[in-house]
Amino acid sequence: MADLTTAVTGATGRLGGRIARRLADHGIPQRLAVRTPARAPELPGAVAVACSYDRPDQVREALAGVETVLMVSGSETPDRVDQHRTFIDAAAAAGVRRLVYISFAEASPTATFTLARDHAATEEHLHASGLTPIVLRDNFYLDFLPELVEADGVIRGPAGEGRVAAVAQDDIAxxxxxxxxDPAPHDGRTYRLTGREALTLAEAAEKIGRRQGRTVRFEDQSLDDAYRSRAGQAPDWQLDAWVSTYTAIAAGELATVTDDIPTLTGHPALTLDDVLRST
Incomplete structure (x- = not known):
């Protein structure tokens, strides 16, 4: 296998793909450790290898000789934390030295957003693994906010007047x-990646509507109405995740704006208006 000391997972996805392309643009050779190598982007200096988080044998082979691996969190499933633990253990067994983990803002066992608890459990396992951790805790994606708009031009959810410091995927990448x-200076660090501003969903709706040339508004829901309107669309654990997207905003857990994006990248974080102009 090629002597590549940096590996990137998730390169077939929107965030992992962005990161892989930037590394290629910087001339950094990389191993793309993905579930389906045929779907990996073709990039100069990149080699795609099969690597499923729940296959420790594949992980060990894919990461042999790798010093630093970027771990994009796996697909949202009930066993995601188990898959993450399997991957981390296999990475350590393969001799990986350092793992950069894409986590979530305010990851905590008691976070309102249920999937943030998965990230907290993953971080805990990473810190106990013997690998050198670097943690990038992302807020919700700015790119995701327009997807909250339903067909009738309404964003519905129990977010109240809470604010969210959502961050652009391009900035995370x-x-x-x-x-x-240059990972060594960041060893052991945890960064909180946010946008430049913290918006209410009513403010986000107004910006989205202005860009789309139509009226878009936010409708605050009660918790009961939020579950009732989504009933039957997904398993209970996923409904909890959907609804807690909004209740976490209402609780103020995602409102903090940091300067970690400009500190790491040398440029200001993008705003929602910036992201909307680019789509």
Missing amino acids: DAAAAVLA
Whole structure:
């Protein structure tokens, strides 16, 4: 296998793909450890290898000789934490020295957003693994906010007047690429990646509507109405995740704005208006 000391997971996805392309643009050779190598982007200096988080044999082979691996969190499933633990253990067994983990803002066992608890459990396992951790805790994606708008032009959820310091995927990719290009100074650090501003969903709706040339508004829901309107659309654990997206905002857990994006990238964080202009 090629002597590549940096590996990137998730390169077939939107965030991992962005990061891999930036590393290629910087001339950094990399191993793309993905579930389906045929779907990996073709990039100069990159070699795609099969690597499923729940296959420790694949992980060990894919990461043999790798010094630093970027771990993009796995797909949202009930056993995601188990898959993460399997991957981390196999990475350590393969001789990986350092693992950069894409986590979530305010990851905690008691976080309102249920999937943030998965990230907290993963971080805990990473810190106990013997690997050198670097943790990038992302807020919700700015790119995701327009997807909250339903067909009738309404964002519905129990978010109240809470604010969210959502961050652009391009900014996360820039930050991750900067860390991977020279990781040693970041060893053991945890960064909180946010946008430049913290918006209410009513403010986000107004900006989205202005860009789309139509009326978009936010409708605050009660908790009961939030579950009732989504009933039957997904398993209970996923409904909890959907609804807690909004209740975490209402609780103020995602409102803090940091300067970690400009610190890592050298440029200001993007705003929602910036992201909307680019789509």
